Amino acid sequence: MLELAIGIILGCCALGAGICMGIGAIGPGMGEGQAVSKACEAIGRQPESKGAVTSTMIMGCAVAETTGIYSLVIAILLIFVAPGLMVDILKSAL
């Protein structure tokens, strides 16, 4: 019985991490793509402003990436930290 419970915990943690990362990566991907496409347009229109546009775009990308990084941290916690904690709790409860 304990093995089954531990198996369910591990499987759900892996599933949760996958879903978290998969959905969490959509937003930053779209946002960064939009930012880069607009930056390309701007550089195409005004090639002399390349330096300023590029550094601003990198900053914007870094900020847009934040939510993706949050989901990454949660996924890492789910894979490496959560199973051990859950199994400990389960064992102490039995």
Next chain:
Amino acid sequence: MDIKSRRFKAVDLLLLTLTVLPLLGAMVLKILFTPVTEGITISGALVYFTVPMPLQDLPITEAQVNSVAVVLAILFLCLFFTHGLSVRPGTKRQVIAEWIVEKCRGLVGDNMGDPFGGFAPFIAAIMGLSALSSLLSLLGLFAPTSDLNIVAGWAVLVFILITYYKLKCGLGYYLKGFTEPIVVLLPLNILGEVATPISMAFRHYGNVLSGSVIAVLIGTALGGLSELLLGWLPGILGDIPFLRVGIPAVLSMYFDIFSSCLQAFIFAMLTMLNISGAFSAEDYEKRMLKKLAKKNKKIKQEN
């Protein structure tokens, strides 16, 4: 001092040795303390020592040791660069040092404006520390920036600076800033205030950590693939994971070198923007003028 004298060269050599020595020490510690394991391991920082403390034992981890090693290496590198400065640049290193200082001053001047010109050394220190810490993974060491504690420490430092500059316009002004534009947004404003250091720390840490995790995963996958494809080779040839040679290095170009330098730049940039954004020069000037007027009034009354 004469550049070509023996003493000068000896000091140079000493400084360079002292630059490399902390990193070598960190490597030796890593080799001594790494447990023997099979297959892949993705773990946090190893705990080297535990120092007994009254409340709780203080673990000295790999990340702390490595970050101190980086600090020492940067210190001696700076001493090496500034060794034998003269009015007319006589050595190549002085040219390099001047270039670095000029670039940092230019960057800080462009992004923070005049009142913050004194921040150039701080920003340069944060940038250099962050970049070299992340680049430490090239030596096979644990990058201190892939431990949340180290980056969170820097972020807390930045948060203190931000709050200091917000408080410069007075405590009332600082507290009033939370109720803008309307009072209902008070909880959201407090959350936003706390979110700044958290998001800075997580951004840096997540980026570096994801790179190292992906590197380990790809290394293992390539090892398995080469065993599958080239395992039929006779003798010891079959045991060598040929696909692991070279291919991870290309990814390391992105994850270790490009991403490290980019994250250092972004962290420094956000630091600059946050600090200069916290301080409104106009309101500060108004407050100072008000204070001055009050003082003048008092003096007039006393007279």
